[in-house]
Amino acid sequence: MKGEPAVLTGQHFLLGDHACAEGALAAGCRFFGGYPITPSTEVAEWLARRLPEVGGIFVQMEDELASMAAIVGASVAGARAMTATSGPGFSLMMENLGLAAMMEVPCVVVNVQRGGPSTGLPTLVGQADVMQARWGSHGDYEIVAYSPASPQECFDLTVKAFNTADHFRIPVLVMADEVVAHMMERVTIPPAEAIPRVERKRPRQGPGGNGFLPFKADDDLIPPMVHAGEGYRIHFTGLTHDERGYPAITAPAHDRLVRRLVDKVRQKAWEIVEYEEYRLEDVSVVIIAYGSTARSARRAVGLAREQGIAAGLLRPITLWPFPGERVKKLAERVRAFVVPELNLGQISREVERFTSLPVLGVNHAGGAMMPPEPILEAIREVAG
Amino acid sequence: MTMSTLIAERHPSDPLFRADRLPHIWCPGCGIGPAMHAYAQAMVESGIPLARHVCVSGIGCTGRVPGYLNMDSYHTTHGRAIPFAMAIALVKPELEVTVYSGDGDLFAIGGNHFIHAARRNVDINVICINNFNYGMTGGQVGPTTPMGARATTAPFGNYEQPFNLPHLAAATGAVFVARWTSLHLRQLKQAMLRAMKKRGFTFIEVLAPCPVGFGRPNDIGDAMEEMTLYREGCVVDPAAPLDSLDIDLRVKDRPIVLGNFVDVERPVFDPLAMMRPTSEAENNTAVAGKTQEGQ
Incomplete structure (x- = not known):
């Protein structure tokens, strides 16, 4: 497994899509599940070569439904995970984007926007998915969506997307567009130690103790995240659930949960907002x-x-x-x-x-x- | 010899279940419970620590199984358990990942994921409870409903050819394929044990009564009658041609063929295969933490 390091420190002349891919690698992304779609395919192609070089997993999935489900699965097992797509694929990802919001599983979705609706303009630019980004999955949830205006920002904001996702335990979107994604410009990649890294909050008590509540949030409304295979015997469900993670199909339980999922982002919106x-x-x-x-x-x-x-x-x-x-x-x-x-x-x-x-x-x-x-x-x- | 009273305060399987989640949602006579217990027993007997077992499901009555098991469990979206489980197995190859879901979830809405995971030979087990209908939504026709059977969305009888699931699984690449029923629990557990010991994509179909959704509209009196049907109508024939495994519960003298039909070896899905030394890739033992055990 020889190749270039995960963080390609230095000055590069990069395509926006490739800069997104390098941003993911620099952020520690080690799982990519995706499906070819113009104009985002270069993200997948780049990672198909680069991820195995650094011991990461690249899987070309059978469709975008599977891609989104796979990155949520990879993330619950502890990996930083990403997919990249465009309009039609983004539509197919909406259900499991909601699953990530409901299960509080961090992950990153790059949507390189093209003209829609439907197949629309596969090779040409559009910016018409921005409301879908906000409201596309059913139910109430808050989302964070970054909008890069240059290949440099494709890199920087993909790194940031992973940190925001892990901090809040939410899916985060990088809403690029075809022009930015297919533009080549100078991209400066800092030294590995200068790449900002925010870790997921992890449980403070080990497995085996009584009364551990995996979905009990702290004051910041974010519960610590348990990964598969750690011995906590945790249950994750897309159903409305209580602090144990057990289904709780009542109006009060639903309001309590959804309000927390929304408020954990909304109360920190001022920290997240950038312009x-x-x-x-x-x-x-x-x-x-x-x-x-x-x-x-x-x-x-x-x-x-x-x-x-x-x-x-x-x-x-x-x-x-x-x-x-x-x-x-x-x-x-x-x-x-x-x-x-x-x-x-x-x-x-x-x-x-x-x-x-x-x-x-x-x-x-x-x-x-x-x-x-x-x-x-x-x-x-x-x-x- | 004197009569003695035996009071069982604990069942050996108690620690495997989330007792605080009981009672479960399943109807009286449902076949999911016994099949879930067979899975729990197989996990204990597998010798793999419970902390290394992971159960993933989609949506539906069977989709509730992981929630009752005291283990790492993921109740995902309708049809998407397989890609979710695949990713867990790839990120943590030391885990024994099992998808436990229903026929509608796995083969209608999730059918595409099934065939591609089988083709890739992803190292997961898929256990499918086949009760011939959509139970949770109230007895609709599904991809395994026998022709002629009535369902709430097939009021004049089903006119679609159902899947022959073992045939489908074998044709698309599963390395272990079995069919048992919720009556044949010992054989089912053994098949599960074999699946857990085996690397690669394994598939077990479990025929199970759904007396409310399927039995009632199809003149199968109750769960007991469907179980009797399994007892009298099933033949174990592991050598049966896969294309002969179609099921028609309405034809009384047509046997339901059970058995472990396929047990073969094929390279296991490994996205890093091309990065490994050739000998390692050929032996396909490179996935950390797992070795092929007993044949």
């Missing part, structure tokens, strides 16, 4: 854009400023939780928001929840990167 601000100091029109569209938005800011309009960019790095509080704060001193996205109005709805100012969407159903010009036009329109 980048560009030229917001004296701003009157704020563009809110993410992923590849944020790159065009940045250009539109420059063009607007050349025409004397004080435009700026708020780029959510976490789509979920959404930086709504920041929007609320900005709304106190600006005229309007412009929300360009490669869908017919998804994140713009979220922006509207946090402001009564005009929110102008710049929408295209997908298939090509959003150019700066229509964003500039929208800025001019709301600037008056």
Whole structure:
């Protein structure tokens, strides 16, 4: 088993998909179960070679249902586990994404967005899965979804996704898009010891003792995680369960459990939320854009400023939780928001929840990167 | 000789069950309980410490089995127990991973995973309780319902050809294939022991009464009558051609063939096989913590 080390410290010229794969390896991911699908296939291809080099397990599964089930299974056995997919596969993963939320099993799903619905535009960009990312599985749950805008962020945010997943015991999404995933740019990979690592909380008492409650949460609402084969004789179920992990099919038990699952993320949303601000100091029109569209938005800011309009960019790095509080704060001193996205109005709805100012969407159903010009036009329109 | 009263305060199998979860959800006469007990006994007799056994299930009446067993147990989503279990077995090859689920779960919604895990020869055991219908949802037709049998979603009788499960398992690559019933508990336990000792993908079909979901609409009076049917109608014939193992409970004189039909060796699924030295890969003993025991 000879090959390159798990952490490829140094400067590289990498495809976004490959950067996601390297981010996973650097984060300690040692199980990948996936199914080929454009435009995410390069993540699988890269890991099919790289994971065995570091003693990790790569399995090309029979479908995305199996892929998602496998990464949850690998994680309950103690591995950091990931899959990568695109729209149609993402839809198939939704049920077991909910299982991971309900069983509190950390795992990472990379969704490289393409044009949908259905088979749509397999090779071309879209950003229309962002609400599915938030609400796609049935029932109430909270999700964390990162939105990389460059290959460097594909690396960094995949590392972060594993840490967030392990810390909160939740599935975490990396919502890339085809443009970012198929773009090659410089990626700097830090030394192994500089890769941030957050470990799963583990039980403080050994197996064999009486009264161990595997799903009893601490004050942070997160229970310590027991892995298969450790002697605790633990039961995990997708059914509503009590602190013993036993099915508890009652209204009070359900409300107690689901509220905790939601609150453990919601109460720390302020810690999870990330965004980048560009030229917001004296701003009157704020563009809110993410992923590849944020790159065009940045250009539109420059063009607007050349025409004397004080435009700026708020780029959510976490789509979920959404930086709504920041929007609320900005709304106190600006005229309007412009929300360009490669869908017919998804994140713009979220922006509207946090402001009564005009929110102008710049929408295209997908298939090509959003150019700066229509964003500039929208800025001019709301600037008056 | 004097009469004495025997009061059993403890059953030898007590520690294997989560007594605080009783009573179980199964109907009177259900065949899942005895088959679960056979599994518990097989685990004890396997010589593999209980802490190294893992049980994974999907959804349905049989899907509740792991929840009653005092062991590491995972009650997953409908149809997805096999890929979930596969990943556990790959990450921790020292564990003895068994999928314990029903015919609808494993062969309708989960059928694709079954054939691919068998093809790969994943090192897991699959135990399928076949009660010829969807029990938990109330007696619907399934992929093993015999032709002509009535179900709530086949009110005029089932017109679909059912699976012959041992044939399917053998054809797709299982290295051990058996069929027993919840009446043949000793043989069932022995088959389970063999499966636990064997590396690779093993499959055991357990025919079990579902007096409420299947028996009642099909003029099988009760569980006792279905058990009688098994006692009188079953023949043990391990050499029977696999394609002759179809079941039709309505035809009184057609035998139900039981036995351990397949017991062969094939390289076990190992994603790192190509990374290992050739001799090691050929012997396929490279998976840590497990060795092939008694043939």
